[in-house]
Amino acid sequence: MTVDQIIFLVIAAGTLIAAFRVVTTGNLIHAAFWLIAALFGVAAIFAILHASFLAVVQVVVYIGAISMLFIFAVMLTRKDMRDQGPQLNRNWGFGAFLAALAFAGLVFLVHGWSGVAKTASAFPSDFDAVGALGNALVSPDAYVLPFEVASVLLVAALIGAVYVAYNRK
Amino acid sequence: MVPLSWYLIFSAALFSIGLFGVLSRRNLIAILLGIELMLNSVNVNLAAFWRYGDVTNITGQVFAVIVFAVAAAEVSVGLALVISVYRKRNTVIADEIDMLKF
Numbered sequence: 251m252t253v254d255q256i257i258f259l260v261i262a263a264g265t266l267i268a269a270f271r272v273v274t275t276g277n278l279i280h281a282a283f284w285l286i287a288a289l290f291g292v293a294a295i296f297a298i299l300h301a302s303f304l305a306v307v308q309v310v311v312y313i314g315a316i317s318m319l320f321i322f323a324v325m326l327t328r329k330d331m332r333d334q335g336p337q338l339n340r341n342w343g344f345g346a347f348l349a350a351l352a353f354a355g356l357v358f359l360v361h362g363w364s365g366v367a368k369t370a371s372a373f374p375s376d377f378d379a380v381g382a383l384g385n386a387l388v389s390p391d392a393y394v395l396p397f398e399v400a401s402v403l404l405v406a407a408l409i410g411a412v413y414v415a416y417n418r419k
Numbered sequence: 420m421v422p423l424s425w426y427l428i429f430s431a432a433l434f435s436i437g438l439f440g441v442l443s444r445r446n447l448i449a450i451l452l453g454i455e456l457m458l459n460s461v462n463v464n465l466a467a468f469w470r471y472g473d474v475t476n477i478t479g480q481v482f483a484v485i486v487f488a489v490a491a492a493e494v495s496v497g498l499a500l501v502i503s504v505y506r507k508r509n510t511v512i513a514d515e516i517d518m519l520k521f
Binding site for chain 1: 420421422423424425426427428429431432433434435436437438439440441442443444445446448449451452453455456459462463466467469470471474475477478480481483484485487488489490491492493494495496498499500501502503505506511513514
């Protein structure tokens with residue numbers, strides 16, 4: 251086992267433990283903090299994969315913005331956060347069964363696929379992935395249209411969020 | 420070098436944990452936390468396929484960036500709905516929000 255593999259296994263195990271705590275912890279504010287830990291683990295996975303832009307965006311957007319939004323929402327709905335009553339609904343056994351089934355199915359598909367044995371070629375040292383990504387996002391013969399549509403979607407969602415949460419009193 | 424299957428199995432596990440959270444939690448905010456985990460596992464898959472395929476073809480990362488934008492939109496609308504429902508019904512428990520039921 252090489253150093254790469256050990257680092258990957260440690261990060262993956264930490265991320266999965268944090269993710270498991272997210273869905274089982276009773277106190278929601280703790281669940282939000284465990285989510286931050288899980289998101290950091292995923293950012294580390296991006297860094298291992300040489301996806302440096304995604305790793306930075308993961309930290310800035312997910313941990314910096316989305317997690318804070320979750321913590322604000324938890325605090326605004328504080329009254330129902332009392333650790334009373336069950337945190338899981340009556341059908342949680344069925345939910346666990348479905349999740350296990352989904353995991354088993356995905357693992358089965360991965361093992362049945364011939365491309366899974368593929369190894370990564372060495373990362374080309376003269377290739378600027380961030381620059382290529384930036385060019386692809388604004389180039390008319392690449393992804394400028396999906397990029398613009400995504401920005402319009404974001405604006406529409408934010409205006410909708412303000413409208414939905416607006417207090418008319 | 421880490422094999423591709425490890426990334427795929429890791430993201431499958433993350434997806435299943437998120438799915439369990441979505442199906443089993445009673446609190447609306449906890450359900451949204453599960454959805455975030457599922458979206459993240461998809462991004463891990465996209466980045467892994469980009470790295471193990473042709474690195475100069477940046478499509479996988481573009482897809483992941485779009486998923487980031489959609490996740491931000493989804494969570495902002497979702498939390499706005501949660502806060503709006505909390506104002507009207509004074510609860511964030513999914514079982515108790517049954518205005519659409521007769």
